[in-house]
Amino acid sequence: MSDTKKKKVNKRIAVSIVKVLAFVLALIFALTALSYTFFAKEKTGQFSDTKYFYSTVYTNEKENTIQIGLFGNSDLYSAFCPAGMFCMYGYTGTVVAAPRQSASESYYLLNDFLKKQSPDVIVFECDMLYSDYPDDFENGVAKYKSGLPTIRFFNDKTIEEFTEEELSIFKFHDRWKQLILSSPANTDTYMHGYFFSKRVFKNAHRSPYIDENDKVEPLESDVVRYVTLAKELCDEYGIDFALMSVPSANTWSYARHNAVQQLSDELGIKFLDMSIEPEGFDIDYSVDFRDEGNHVNYYGAKKTTAYAGNWFSENYDLTCHRYDEEYSYWLDDLEKMYEEKGVAKGRQFKTLV
Numbered sequence: 163m164s165d166t167k168k169k170k171v172n173k174r175i176a177v178s179i180v181k182v183l184a185f186v187l188a189l190i191f192a193l194t195a196l197s198y199t200f201f202a203k204e205k206t207g208q209f210s211d212t213k214y215f216y217s218t219v220y221t222n223e224k225e226n227t228i229q230i231g232l233f234g235n236s237d238l239y240s241a242f243c244p245a246g247m248f249c250m251y252g253y254t255g256t257v258v259a260a261p262r263q264s265a266s267e268s269y270y271l272l273n274d275f276l277k278k279q280s281p282d283v284i285v286f287e288c289d290m291l292y293s294d295y296p297d298d299f300e301n302g303v304a305k306y307k308s309g310l311p312t313i314r315f316f317n318d319k320t321i322e323e324f325t326e327e328e329l330s331i332f333k334f335h336d337r338w339k340q341l342i343l344s345s346p347a348n349t350d351t352y353m354h355g356y357f358f359s360k361r362v363f364k365n366a367h368r369s370p371y372i373d374e375n376d377k378v379e380p381l382e383s384d385v386v387r388y389v390t391l392a393k394e395l396c397d398e399y400g401i402d403f404a405l406m407s408v409p410s411a412n413t414w415s416y417a418r419h420n421a422v423q424q425l426s427d428e429l430g431i432k433f434l435d436m437s438i439e440p441e442g443f444d445i446d447y448s449v450d451f452r453d454e455g456n457h458v459n460y461y462g463a464k465k466t467t468a469y470a471g472n473w474f475s476e477n478y479d480l481t482c483h484r485y486d487e488e489y490s491y492w493l494d495d496l497e498k499m500y501e502e503k504g505v506a507k508g509r510q511f512k513t514l515v
Contacts, residue, residue: 302417411455
């Protein structure tokens, strides 16, 4: 091949490479622009027919007003009522949770949460630390996928979560359906991330695996890493970090409690486990769950919120805003919940401070 032909071939190759790079850069720019505008968390998460509503409602909170940020999955958003805690103790909190939310997703959300909030305490709920039932639930024996061992923190799931967090268009890509169908915006932002349900499942029963023993169901290494990263991030901001388990009759065991307690001890953080029925906590399996034992209903959430709120008051130096005028809207939000959800007077939260 002559030099002239070689130059022409090389030129065509160079032009093709430039075109491909230009296309890729343009695509990245378009995806980024859409993720910060049309598909932004603040806009897309507010639609009633997306499962991500409860994990994005924190974007509605007034800047630097939240004292306690709670991250987890559907167990958490069913069990903790921030407005109820405010009524009882005067503390502000918000729940950042979605069905099957993972520790890595919570870590990414925490980074975003701290851009506009300066909380005193961050809590990770522990059901999300275990993705499924173990092979031998009684003995805490499980087989886990190893992911990609050559890349720390990353496997197929965490790569997907990271991409969705950085480019929200991948998480909220079906928003156009909501607009075409004129889906109404979810007005439950006054719930501060709490999922309300009065449904009573009368056949829930106490788990036989929460009795005290010395068995341990190990946590996956990636889970430990992301919990550790979250704790280190809180340390950087001077925020206390804690772990908490809300009542679950069919996804928790003492083997899991022991593993989380070991991690808490290693990290030097506090751990509240309400699944193992701590002293003074009286869960009623006949009326306090909305399903077979995975999620508490409103009646169970009242107990969980009250117990956790008291635990916060005993373990952290939190300011009570119960009678501060600028926080009065929290009581308005609670009254709205009572009215919208039909909560009888005798079933309402009681002021303790």
